[in-house]
Amino acid sequence: MKTFVYIDHFKGEVQPASWEALGLAKSLGTASVVIFGSGLDAIAKSAFEHEADEVFVADDSTLTDYRAEPYASTLSALASAQSPDLILFPTTARTRELAAMSAVDLNTGVLTDISGLEASGDQLVATRPIYEGKVLEKTVCSGKPVMATIRARAFPKPEADASRSGTPTKVEVKPDALTHVEGYSASESAVNLGDAGVIVSGGRGVSNNPSLQPPAGMDDKQAELWRAQQGFALVTELAQVLGGAVGASRAAVDAGYIPYSHQVGQTGKVVTPDLYIACGISGAIQHLVGMRNAKLIVAINKDSDAPIFKQARYGVVGDLFQIVPALTEAFKKKLGR
Numbered sequence: 001m002k003t004f005v006y007i008d009h010f011k012g013e014v015q016p017a018s019w020e021a022l023g024l025a026k027s028l029g030t031a032s033v034v035i036f037g038s039g040l041d042a043i044a045k046s047a048f049e050h051e052a053d054e055v056f057v058a059d060d061s062t063l064t065d066y067r068a069e070p071y072a073s074t075l076s077a078l079a080s081a082q083s084p085d086l087i088l089f090p091t092t093a094r095t096r097e098l099a100a101m102s103a104v105d106l107n108t109g110v111l112t113d114i115s116g117l118e119a120s121g122d123q124l125v126a127t128r129p130i131y132e133g134k135v136l137e138k139t140v141c142s143g144k145p146v147m148a149t150i151r152a153r154a155f156p157k158p159e160a161d162a163s164r165s166g167t168p169t170k171v172e173v174k175p176d177a178l179t180h181v182e183g184y185s186a187s188e189s190a191v192n193l194g195d196a197g198v199i200v201s202g203g204r205g206v207s208n209n210p211s212l213q214p215p216a217g218m219d220d221k222q223a224e225l226w227r228a229q230q231g232f233a234l235v236t237e238l239a240q241v242l243g244g245a246v247g248a249s250r251a252a253v254d255a256g257y258i259p260y261s262h263q264v265g266q267t268g269k270v271v272t273p274d275l276y277i278a279c280g281i282s283g284a285i286q287h288l289v290g291m292r293n294a295k296l297i298v299a300i301n302k303d304s305d306a307p308i309f310k311q312a313r314y315g316v317v318g319d320l321f322q323i324v325p326a327l328t329e330a331f332k333k334k335l336g337r
């Protein structure tokens with residue numbers, strides 16, 4: 001089977017799930033990596049190191065910043081010329097748009113956010129979680145090529161081997177004058193919970209430390225926000241020591257403790273880290289559906305009856321303002337940080 005693997009990157013930084021897509025492609029047959037942008041030598045080199053059989057680069061100043069129209073037309077033209085059986089993408093906001101546009105050009109369909117893919121006869125059967133992960137759906141795409149975006153951390157990432165190398169094949173780029181990007185700036189959505197191996201999350205409990213005295217003159221709401229800042233500072237420090245990201249419950253987000261981009265759950269992000277530490281989170285079903293597939297769940301909560309303990313492998317009944325700093329210190333010592 002011949003598979004195209006689209007490498008999604010932002011200003012040269014590759015979305016790690018791109019390499020997971022490459023590993024999946026190699027398990028099915030040959031993998032041709034496709035990279036769009038400008039100044040792509042380092043990514044092309046990395047693709048060969050991750051065992052790409054061939055690498056197509058559309059390296060052109062008109063493709064420096066992602067835009068759906070020229071990226072989709074370049075991908076569609078390349079796929080029409082090379083006739084892959086399958087095109088894989090990591091699931092990101094950009095690739096959802098790109099895959100959909102290209103699927104229209106190629107008269108095929110897109111299987112989104114898949115967590116499994118197997119060959120069955122001459123068909124590819126994808127697995128994807130639906131209804132907040134309660135049901136796993138088996139689905140096929142009857143068009144050709146099959147197009148699919150893969151869920152981050154659902155497939156193993158191949159090891160890079162610096163001794164592997166190759167020569168990329170240049171792809172012709174047709175200039176597109178319809179739109180151009182004036183520039184990008186960082187936004188709160190830069191929080192990448194989907195790729196994080198460790199997530200430390202805070203809930204409403206992060207503001208519950210009555211012994212912390214806020215500065216004079218604050219009203220009750222200001223004092224609550226100030227206390228929450230102290231709580232999230234502890235959560236953030238633990239996340240940093242573990243090399244992880246900071247998550248939050250909706251209650252913490254709605255109360256204004258932390259931006260929405262950190263929210264985990266039904267109306268936030270669905271995450272699958274190796275380690276999820278829930279601090280001061282009760283474990284409402286809408287939160288659990290976002291994190292219950294984490295490999296290891298640790299809960300810290302004052303209330304021994306909190307539902308989160310039913311999901312957790314390890315539970316600490318206690319005040320997060322004591323437990324979290326103690327854990328941070330212990331990890332600092334253990335990890336030498």
Ligand SMILES: Cc1cc2nc3c(=O)[nH]c(=O)nc-3n(C[C@H](O)[C@H](O)[C@H](O)COP(=O)(O)OP(=O)(O)OC[C@H]3O[C@@H](n4cnc5c(N)ncnc54)[C@H](O)[C@@H]3O)c2cc1C
Pocket residue numbers: 202203204205206208209248249250251252263264265266267268269279280281282283284285286287290300301302303306318319320321
């Ligand atoms: C349609 C819908 C969608 C929703 N989507 C989401 C979603 O995406 N994500 C989400 O998280 N929620 C979501 N919710 C909200 C959800 O139902 C809960 O209200 C929310 O998850 C509760 O957040 P929490 O656990 O932080 O707060 P609480 O339920 O108030 O729990 C706070 C916990 O902190 C503990 N605590 C307090 N002080 C301390 C302390 N000092 N040390 C240790 N523990 C302490 C308490 O014992 C308690 O268990 C949604 C709700 C609806 C209706």
